[in-house]
Amino acid sequence: MNIVVIGAGYAGTLAANRLRKKAPDAHITVVNPRGDFIERVRLHEQIAGSGTAARPLTEMLAAGITLETASADKIGDGTVTLDNGRDLEFDSVILATGSTANPLPGAIPVGTWEGAEQARTALEALAAGGIVTVIGGGLTGIETAAELAEARPYLRVRLVSDTVAGSLSTGAQRHVRSTLGRLTADIVADQVIEIDGTTLRLGSGAELDSDLTLWAMFSAVPDLAARSGLAVDADGRALVDATLRSVSDPRIFAVGDCAAVPGMRMACATAAPQGAHAANTLVRMIKGREPQPFSLGYVGQGISLGRHDGLQQVTDRADTASRLFVSGPIAAFVKERVCRFAATASRTGNTVWLRGPKR
Known part of the structure; x- marks a missing residue:
């Protein structure tokens, strides 16, 4: 079975590594425009010079996963066309291209x-x-x-x-x-x-x-889904069913920022569970079992306020803020641990999450 993962952020990297463990006979190819894994939650550190946000994908992807350093031009009927002229045949695709920005000229x-x-x-x-x-x-x-x-x-x-x-x-x-x-x-x-x-x-x-x-605003997603003829919402995010499969093509999963999943915010706390769920679902389908719907409940929002202060906001599972929050050095310590866990989860393919609120 040929599986192509497009995008090597939190969702894509985690999905590829999880599949490598759960479906060892599958041929997994990760397509990414650069050879580095970027910790987006550390980009502000990269800018300020207080930390680094890049590490080689060769250190993040499990042995046996093929890395194509290129961009996907189009997802066709069973083929992903790359900007280097190569075509990759697929049985399944995990679309994890993330989000981007449309800044005002000059920013x-x-x-x-x-x-x-x-x-x-x-x-x-x-x-x-x-x-x-x-x-x-x-x-x-x-x-x-x-x-x-x-x-x-x-x-x-x-x-x-x-x-x-x-x-x-x-x-x-x-x-x-x-x-x-x-x-x-x-x-x-x-x-x-x-x-x-x-x-x-x-x-x-x-x-x-x-x-x-x-x-510092995310207002767009790459147009690969729309360019490939997949159904998208007004913001260009791929429309998916309850299992995170494209409503246009059930062979294609969309996860993370590029997927239109109601109630989800752009965050690694969203991307990682969705990547894991897509991998789990693919394994279920390989084994002839029915896919299950995706469900995610949030627990909070965390931010760093420099290297020595931070804030951890407690939320309900629907991501609504409560009155409870923790601030100061303890919150900064927790935020750092969360950032490390996000990278480790992507590298190992292991993560956990709560089910979403009952609707």
Whole structure:
């Protein structure tokens, strides 16, 4: 059996390694545009120079898995066409291409490896007093602003967003704001609507100077699914059934950020269980058993606020924040352990998760 996994992030790498153990007779090929596994949860560390987010895929993929360092151009009827001219025949595909960003012209996306490296290089060129603006008040934007403010205290860091930490409880939002203030990162409650060189034009009509502008919002997915004729939602995510199989072609699974699964947020906490479920389902089908529906319940949201502070927000299984959260060094320690577990789970193919709430 030929299985092609497209994308070697958390979901794709975990799925491939899990399949290698559970279906040892299958021929598994992983297609990825670069030879590194990127820990997206550490890209803010990569940018600030406080950590690294890349490790060779040869260290992450189990022996016997074939790695194709290329991009998939199209998924056809039983064939995946690569941009290097090769065609890979498949019996099943796991589509795990993740998400990307559509930044305003003039802003550098921090959620991609290429963007993170570009931002790191640009950051090194800034003199003392240089202004760095982070656009986006979600968890990625908060982590980026906090990391930069702590690691580069000689720079002026600001966060621009209508809302900051909107997925967290009121108390947790207060802690985020106070911590950014302690790190001397300013918060501007507005929207950037245009970037003209070093000038940011805001929705309110105000203008801000910025020497380096970073885009910390995920707003798009690669168009491989749509380009291949698969059914997608308005955001380009592949439409899947309850088992994570494409509604257009049951041979194709879609997992992680590129899959349209109701109630799921973009996170490694989502991607890893979906990758594991797709692998489990494929094994069930190989053995002639019926696939089972995917179910996932969340337990919380975690963010780092520099290297010595963090926040762990407790949620219900539907990912709704409760009043309970933990902050400070303990939360930073927990966040680091979660990041390490995510990488280890991908490398070993082993992970655990809770079932979702009853509906």
